[in-house]
Amino acid sequence: MTTQDLIKILRFYARFTPSYTKIGYMGRGLFWKRYATDFSGQRWLVTGATSGIGKGIVHAAAQYGAEVVAIGRNETKLKAAIAELPPAIAGRVTYEVADMSLQADTQRLVERLVGSGRKVDALINNVGMLYTDLTLTSEGREETFVINLLSHYLLTEGLVKGDMFNADAVVVNMTSGGMYNAPVGTANLNITDPAKYAGKVAYGAHKRGQAVLTGYWNKVYGSRGIDFYLTHPGWVRTPGVKSALPVFWKIQYLILRSPYQGGETALWLAATRPPTSEDHDAGVWFDHKIHPAHMFETTTPQCTVEEFVAYLDAELAKGQGGGETAAA
Numbered sequence: 065m066t067t068q069d070l071i072k073i074l075r076f077y078a079r080f081t082p083s084y085t086k087i088g089y090m091g092r093g094l095f096w097k098r099y100a101t102d103f104s105g106q107r108w109l110v111t112g113a114t115s116g117i118g119k120g121i122v123h124a125a126a127q128y129g130a131e132v133v134a135i136g137r138n139e140t141k142l143k144a145a146i147a148e149l150p151p152a153i154a155g156r157v158t159y160e161v162a163d164m165s166l167q168a169d170t171q172r173l174v175e176r177l178v179g180s181g182r183k184v185d186a187l188i189n190n191v192g193m194l195y196t197d198l199t200l201t202s203e204g205r206e207e208t209f210v211i212n213l214l215s216h217y218l219l220t221e222g223l224v225k226g227d228m229f230n231a232d233a234v235v236v237n238m239t240s241g242g243m244y245n246a247p248v249g250t251a252n253l254n255i256t257d258p259a260k261y262a263g264k265v266a267y268g269a270h271k272r273g274q275a276v277l278t279g280y281w282n283k284v285y286g287s288r289g290i291d292f293y294l295t296h297p298g299w300v301r302t303p304g305v306k307s308a309l310p311v312f313w314k315i316q317y318l319i320l321r322s323p324y325q326g327g328e329t330a331l332w333l334a335a336t337r338p339p340t341s342e343d344h345d346a347g348v349w350f351d352h353k354i355h356p357a358h359m360f361e362t363t364t365p366q367c368t369v370e371e372f373v374a375y376l377d378a379e380l381a382k383g384q385g386g387g388e389t390a391a392a
């Protein structure tokens with residue numbers, strides 16, 4: 065490592081540590097107004113529900129009275145996450161098993177949810193992974209592309225088009241600081257060439273994609289009364305961080321946020337409903353405030369929002385043998 069690299073790393077931690085760790089959460093929290101967290105009568109869907117932030121949101125939403133459907137790929141872990149709650153609250157949580165790295169499995173999940181006829185008040189698109197090595201799915205895609213973005217698109221579009229959202233529903237998309245490294249574009253969404261794969265580049269592109277979808281969905285579905293938000297959880301002590309960023313984990317471990325703290329702005333958004341925006345560059349909600357959508361040189365998009373959405377539609381159409389889009 066060169067001295068320049070070291071200075072860059074030190075600058076990064078000096079700039080962001082106070083804000084993104086629990087130091088920022090607790091400091092800002094001193095000035096937050098209390099807000100009503102009564103979600104009783106509401107039905108919530110939370111993806112990535114077996115660990116970290118997703119599990120934190122499942123537990124909190126159920127404690128605040130919601131009926132929650134926890135979505136994960138591992139039934140044993142889903143049952144264990146529910147069993148951690150006191151029995152009266154655990155009774156509010158059911159689960160759905162789906163491997164969201166696969167279009168077919170996510171499509172089946174959509175069909176089960178639509179088939180249940182039970183409308184949804186909140187969808188938390190939380191599932192997300194950062195890999196070091198390229199992994200291809202049995203459907204031939206880079207795995208995190210589907211987990212981080214394509215499955216969110218398929219699930220959300222499937223629920224909207226299946227008329228599964230109640231009036232005044234909310235959708236919260238969990239992004240990351242990775243988006244600050246990527247402009248809007250499709251080139252790095254599905255990197256299947258091992259020679260070109262870089263996990264952080266792919267992750268950044270997916271996270272920027274969530275910003276694109278948030279603005280797009282407000283534009284096309286806002287008139288149905290659904291509010292779409294993009295949120296950043298801060299730096300949170302989760303299994304995902306431990307495995308994806310081991311050095312970061314060692315440096316920050318003691319001051320990382322709890323999973324509840326990481327999910328708290330999502331809960332606040334669902335409870336308070338600040339104004340939404342149809343602009344994908346409107347910003348990201350972090351600690352109850354909207355923050356800029358760009359920090360570095362990423363403001364020049366490589367494609368339009370329409371081209372971005374058409375790319376996802378074309379991907380889903382491929383998975384259906386080139387016919388109608390799966391989301392339709």
Ligand SMILES: NC(=O)c1ccc[n+]([C@@H]2O[C@H](COP(=O)([O-])OP(=O)(O)OC[C@H]3O[C@@H](n4cnc5c(N)ncnc54)[C@H](OP(=O)(O)O)[C@@H]3O)[C@@H](O)[C@H]2O)c1
Pocket residue numbers: 111112113114115116117118135136137138141162163164165166190191192193211238239240241296297298299300301302303304305
């Ligand atoms: N933690 C942070 O500091 C941080 C910072 C910025 C953004 N975020 C974002 O916050 C979200 C949650 O992150 P986290 O740190 O809580 O992650 P985590 O602890 O790794 O949890 C990820 C969840 O996603 C599930 N999952 C992974 N692959 C799946 C698949 N193919 N199908 C269905 N479920 C799958 C995992 O299931 P298993 O339990 O079966 O593995 C787990 O429940 C992500 O979108 C992440 O990008 C986190």
